[in-house]
Amino acid sequence: NAGVTQTPKFQVLKTGQSMTLQCAQDMNHEYMSWYRQDPGMGLRLIHYSVGAGITDQGEVPNGYNVSRSTTEDFPLRLLSAAPSQTSVYFCASSYSGTASTSGRAADTQYFGPGTRLTVL
């Protein structure tokens, strides 16, 4: 199993450019999520999905779009990048609530290695 994979590892954008951060998992997890990590802020939830075709907003969703057409993939789209979106982005996945040890989907998440994004 590759686990959770993210591409690219690094990216530099100019203000106003668009791009998609890719995330894939091969563990047949239903729950997937995107976080951003900023200095002094910890990890903040951007968007999450509890299954194919179902997405919802987290704490900081503005400026980001997501879709979930398959169980394996959960891409994060920046439509018009801004310097405030400079951050490290982590994708994560876990079993659904009924299948997880705690009975809750978001708890024991497996994280990808991250994408470091700089917006100039």
Place this chain on the structure above:
Amino acid sequence: DQQVKQNSPSLSVQEGRISILNCDYTNSMFDYFLWYKKYPAEGPTFLISISSIKDKNEDGRFTVFLNKSAKHLSLHIVPSQPGDSAVYFCAASALGATNKLIFGTGTLLAVQP
């Protein structure tokens, strides 16, 4: 407002001694708490968790204590090893919002040989 707080940005301990990492929360709806460990250039990895119906959970060298009245939890690592050097994040989720994890800002633990 920060619902999960880790007030110590860093902690340094000697190898073999106990490491105690602290976490405070403000939301009384939180009922499940976790600790994640993160090495540089890697994603966080799950370490240990505790439900609010318990006050202690142990897994090998790692023990998490929960004090609900004080809205405080702590992670004890005994004995500490150099390989434990990492950033530790406390996280919480709430009944009724179990799809969302709220993370603290992290504590950098350095275990000196």
